[in-house]
Amino acid sequence: MALTQAGSTGDHWSSRSAFILAAVGAAVGLGNIWRFPTLAGENGGGAFVLVYIGFVILLGLPLVLSEILLGRAGGEDAIGSVRNVAVHSKRSELWKGVGALQILAGFLILSFYSVVAGWVINYVFVAGEDWFGALFSGAPFSVAFAGETQEQITGRMGDLFASPGKLILLHAIFMGATIWIVASGVSDGIEKAAKWLMPTFFVLLVIVTTYGAFTGEFAQAVKFLFTPDFSKLNPIALNEALGQALFSLSLAAGGLLTYGAYITRDVNLAPTAAMIAVADTLVAILAGLMIFPIVFAVGLDPAAGPALIFQTLPIAFSSMPAGSLIGLVFFVLIFFAALTSSISLLEGPTAWVIDRFRIRRPIAAIMVGLVAFGIGVICALGYNILSDVRPLAFWDVFAENDILDALDGVTGKIMLPLGAFLVAIFTGWMADRRLIEQQTGLDGGMFMLWRFLVAWLCPIAVGLVLLLGLVPGLLGD
Numbered sequence: 001m002a003l004t005q006a007g008s009t010g011d012h013w014s015s016r017s018a019f020i021l022a023a024v025g026a027a028v029g030l031g032n033i034w035r036f037p038t039l040a041g042e043n044g045g046g047a048f049v050l051v052y053i054g055f056v057i058l059l060g061l062p063l064v065l066s067e068i069l070l071g072r073a074g075g076e077d078a079i080g081s082v083r084n085v086a087v088h089s090k091r092s093e094l095w096k097g098v099g100a101l102q103i104l105a106g107f108l109i110l111s112f113y114s115v116v117a118g119w120v121i122n123y124v125f126v127a128g129e130d131w132f133g134a135l136f137s138g139a140p141f142s143v144a145f146a147g148e149t150q151e152q153i154t155g156r157m158g159d160l161f162a163s164p165g166k167l168i169l170l171h172a173i174f175m176g177a178t179i180w181i182v183a184s185g186v187s188d189g190i191e192k193a194a195k196w197l198m199p200t201f202f203v204l205l206v207i208v209t210t211y212g213a214f215t216g217e218f219a220q221a222v223k224f225l226f227t228p229d230f231s232k233l234n235p236i237a238l239n240e241a242l243g244q245a246l247f248s249l250s251l252a253a254g255g256l257l258t259y260g261a262y263i264t265r266d267v268n269l270a271p272t273a274a275m276i277a278v279a280d281t282l283v284a285i286l287a288g289l290m291i292f293p294i295v296f297a298v299g300l301d302p303a304a305g306p307a308l309i310f311q312t313l314p315i316a317f318s319s320m321p322a323g324s325l326i327g328l329v330f331f332v333l334i335f336f337a338a339l340t341s342s343i344s345l346l347e348g349p350t351a352w353v354i355d356r357f358r359i360r361r362p363i364a365a366i367m368v369g370l371v372a373f374g375i376g377v378i379c380a381l382g383y384n385i386l387s388d389v390r391p392l393a394f395w396d397v398f399a400e401n402d403i404l405d406a407l408d409g410v411t412g413k414i415m416l417p418l419g420a421f422l423v424a425i426f427t428g429w430m431a432d433r434r435l436i437e438q439q440t441g442l443d444g445g446m447f448m449l450w451r452f453l454v455a456w457l458c459p460i461a462v463g464l465v466l467l468l469g470l471v472p473g474l475l476g477d
């Protein structure tokens with residue numbers, strides 16, 4: 001039994017495939033193409049990838065199902081849905097705090113996500129300029145960044161960071177696009193955007209991966225990504241892998257709870273959740289197989305950190321055949337992925353504002369988007385005017401982080417694991433078992449297995465990793 005038929009914002013996906021595209025769009029984003037290869041590179045490759053996949057299967061997938069089913073059963077924004085299910089299950093209304101934590105996490109992620117997406121837009125322009133320049137000079141398959149030294153190419157990132165105006169403008173362009181899509185509505189905005197952007201994204205991804213496979217060091221990349229070296233794993237890497245699994249699947253940030261409320265009753269949730277998790281993980285691995293052959297082809301460092309796609313790859317493109325064209329395609333595909341994710345981040349808090357204050361969608365989207373934009377501006381200033389600021393200097397784990405990294409750290413390492421932990425406890429122990437069973441569509445043994453993972457494994461594993469990550473000395477290392 002669903003408690004209500006529709007989200008109180010009155011919206012619905014027009015079909016199951018529309019929901020899947022939108023949810024895969026939410027999941028596939030900067031997390032897959034920027035963060036996953038970066039973390040895999042920094043943590044030695046194979047072992048990290050293996051742990052990551054383990055987390056996705058054992059923790060991520062059961063939680064994706066939990067969140068979309070809570071959303072559909074509750075039928076409102078993230079806070080309202082959890083409250084509805086809690087009340088129906090004769091539990092305290094205070095459980096709605098789980099929804100509130102998620103909405104806050106999603107809102108904070110949106111604010112810095114848009115800044116990073118702004119960097120991507122910058123590189124779309126840079127690569128685009130190169131390509132069109134080459135096209136008009138009669139040599140379309142020229143290299144990117146022609147005539148520039150490695151230092152000059154790397155320096156572009158520094159130049160961008162030194163310019164608050166440029167960072168803020170690019171951030172504004174991205175946030176503006178996000179607001180516009182969310183303001184247009186669930187089926188006219190979010191669904192339409194996903195329908196166009198996601199298939200295009202997949203085609204572009206396959207093009208660049210195939211290019212890397214033929215022109216780069218594919219075998220070396222495969223070895224790097226799939227040969228585990230467990231000596232590289234430590235509690236911090238485990239915490240990073242879990243945070244990344246949650247972030248990449250869009251868990252605990254209000255997006256899935258909110259999208260879940262727009263799913264119609266006839267959709268079978270379990271296979272749908274599996275499709276989202278599989279598609280997201282495949283894209284992350286494909287992104288690794290797209291990036292590392294190119295990085296290895298020119299003998300660059302896979303552990304370059306966040307600069308991997310903004311500095312290392314442009315250097316690689318500059319010495320590869322058709323590098324300017326591939327560079328352009330690469331940054332456009334990241335931009336598409338980022339946009340379909342940011343709309344889900346904005347939709348969570350927007351749906352809540354619509355429900356809570358009974359205001360129209362466009363106004364709500366603009367209001368929420370503007371506040372997130374403001375926080376993003378502070379993050380952008382953290383690279384120049386406020387570059388000395390270390391907001392969490394008092395906290396060992398985050399002491400060195402600049403403003404954007406601090407926000408990324410607190411959301412990824414604390415709020416997402418905590419939100420996931422609470423969803424697991426709520427779904428596994430608090431929510432009415434009959435309601436849950438009906439919503440999953442799982443029967444017998446599969447339901448027992450899912451419930452075991454959600455009620456036992458998720459809280460224990462997520463709780464432990466959360467603790468280990470925050471108190472690195474706990475294992476005596």
Ligand code: PFF
Pocket residue numbers: 026027028029030031032106109247248249250251252253254255256341342344345
């Ligand atoms: N899953 C997105 C990514 O991998 O880039 C980020 C994200 C989107 C996180 C939506 C949370 C969310 F609700």
